[in-house]
Amino acid sequence: MKAKCIFEFDLSKLPEKGVYVVNHVSYLDPILLFAFLPGNPVFALNGHLYRRHWISFLMQRADVIHFNPIEPTDIKKLIAKVDENRLVVIFAEGRITENGGLMKIYEAPGLVADKSKSPIIPVWIDGPQYGYFSKTKGCLPHRILPKMRMYVGEPRSFKLKDELRRQRDHISNEVYMILREMCFNINYDKDISLFAQLMKTAKVHSRIGFLSKRPRVIEDINRKQKSYKDIIVASFALGNCFKKITSVDENVGLLLPNAIATVCAFFGLSAYNRTPVMINFSVGAKNMVSMCNTAQIKTVITSKAFIIKGKLEAAVEAMTESGYNVIYLEDAAIPTNSLLEILLQSLAVNKLQVMREMLPISTIKESPIETRVLSAGLVTIESWYKEDGKIFIKPPHGVSNWLPVFTMCSGTAPKDILLFL
Numbered sequence: 001m002k003a004k005c006i007f008e009f010d011l012s013k014l015p016e017k018g019v020y021v022v023n024h025v026s027y028l029d030p031i032l033l034f035a036f037l038p039g040n041p042v043f044a045l046n047g048h049l050y051r052r053h054w055i056s057f058l059m060q061r062a063d064v065i066h067f068n069p070i071e072p073t074d075i076k077k078l079i080a081k082v083d084e085n086r087l088v089v090i091f092a093e094g095r096i097t098e099n100g101g102l103m104k105i106y107e108a109p110g111l112v113a114d115k116s117k118s119p120i121i122p123v124w125i126d127g128p129q130y131g132y133f134s135k136t137k138g139c140l141p142h143r144i145l146p147k148m149r150m151y152v153g154e155p156r157s158f159k160l161k162d163e164l165r166r167q168r169d170h171i172s173n174e175v176y177m178i179l180r181e182m183c184f185n186i187n188y189d190k191d192i193s194l195f196a197q198l199m200k201t202a203k204v205h206s207r208i209g210f211l212s213k214r215p216r217v218i219e220d221i222n223r224k225q226k227s228y229k230d231i232i233v234a235s236f237a238l239g240n241c242f243k244k245i246t247s248v249d250e251n252v253g254l255l256l257p258n259a260i261a262t263v264c265a266f267f268g269l270s271a272y273n274r275t276p277v278m279i280n281f282s283v284g285a286k287n288m289v290s291m292c293n294t295a296q297i298k299t300v301i302t303s304k305a306f307i308i309k310g311k312l313e314a315a316v317e318a319m320t321e322s323g324y325n326v327i328y329l330e331d332a333a334i335p336t337n338s339l340l341e342i343l344l345q346s347l348a349v350n351k352l353q354v355m356r357e358m359l360p361i362s363t364i365k366e367s368p369i370e371t372r373v374l375s376a377g378l379v380t381i382e383s384w385y386k387e388d389g390k391i392f393i394k395p396p397h398g399v400s401n402w403l404p405v406f407t408m409c410s411g412t413a414p415k416d417i418l419l420f421l
Contacts, residue, residue: 005036024091026128041087069106082116107171119155195270202228239268253300285315
């Protein structure tokens with residue numbers, strides 16, 4: 001078991017008194033905090049923690065206060081401790097998370113910081129939610145020895161306006177925003193591509209349970225569910241075909257429906273350093289040609305079945321007459337049912353790398369091809385009418401780092417299935 005603590009500020013600037021506001025992901029949280037946090041803080045532990053004898057035994061040298069976040073007398077005790085120039089540790093949620101994200105935030109940390117006129121020091125714990133000491137069974141994959149990291153943010157002042165001190169919802173929301181900002185800053189990585197983010201996610205969520213069952217994570221209108229490994233293998237296969245007809249950093253149009261094949265084509269382009277451009281097929285042939293011209297597209301990838309069902313023959317004909325290279329997914333399909341042959345054709349690497357791909361995704365340390373960050377991770381074209389539309393160029397880190405915030409705000413969980421309609 002590996003544990004690491006990262007401080008985002010100089011420890012010499014640690015205030016004499018303050019409030020550590022921490023997210024709560026497992027029963028190991030107070031032990032990790034006691035082992036790493038400086039300043040000999042006071043731990044405000046709820047009943048579900050201090051009633052466990054093994055936690056009390058491991059923290060018998062710590063200064064522990066039994067704490068209930070909705071009990072006024074307990075809040076006053078913490079304020080008195082901070083007034084004595086002490087640092088206190090408070091779990092803002094009051095209980096262990098059950099979905100891996102933030103649960104309901106109580107106003108106690110904000111009240112203690114405001115009444116004692118002390119700063120808040122946000123702390124984010126990541127990793128123990130994947131262990132067996134958490135409550136995320138059935139929601140997140142568990143492993144025996146997960147890697148654990150603690151991030152300690154810079155102290156920040158917390159002072160409420162006089163008219164807002166009695167509004168508990170406002171106080172809890174302010175604390176929630178601090179923790180959410182901390183979570184975003186930790187997950188934000190400007191040097192990661194979309195396909196690398198897919199590989200990173202697959203390492204964590206590709207297998208669940210003691211028997212390493214592969215969860216199905218995506219489903220389209222055909223009701224066929226696919227796993228992470230299915231998506232990655234198909235992305236490599238399609239991307240290897242697309243790289244022969246496109247160049248690096250080229251904008252490649254995708255004229256495809258909401259289907260799993262579209263996702264595989266999208267990540268296949270990203271894997272080989274091409275920028276996918278999502279074309280809106282509901283605006284007519286003339287506007288689609290104008291879109292391609294504005295986005296500087298040379299190649300458009302589509303599907304014969306989609307063109308026939310959507311009655312888009314006129315659009316394809318107009319693109320062909322305008323000089324655009326139209327490629328059909330049916331022509332790019334690899335005529336083989338052997339997984340080994342798919343990997344050999346899609347990766348075009350030596351036998352050692354092929355053997356790595358045959359192993360579970362959790363054992364893959366890096367992408368088998370060199371995937372670098374493009375200036376534009378995704379290009380979407382919206383509101384295109386009468387040749388006067390908008391093009392949105394979205395960097396890869398802007399798309400991939402938006403996902404943790406979306407997950408936290410929307411309440412979705414990794415076990416949820418993404419359905420394309």
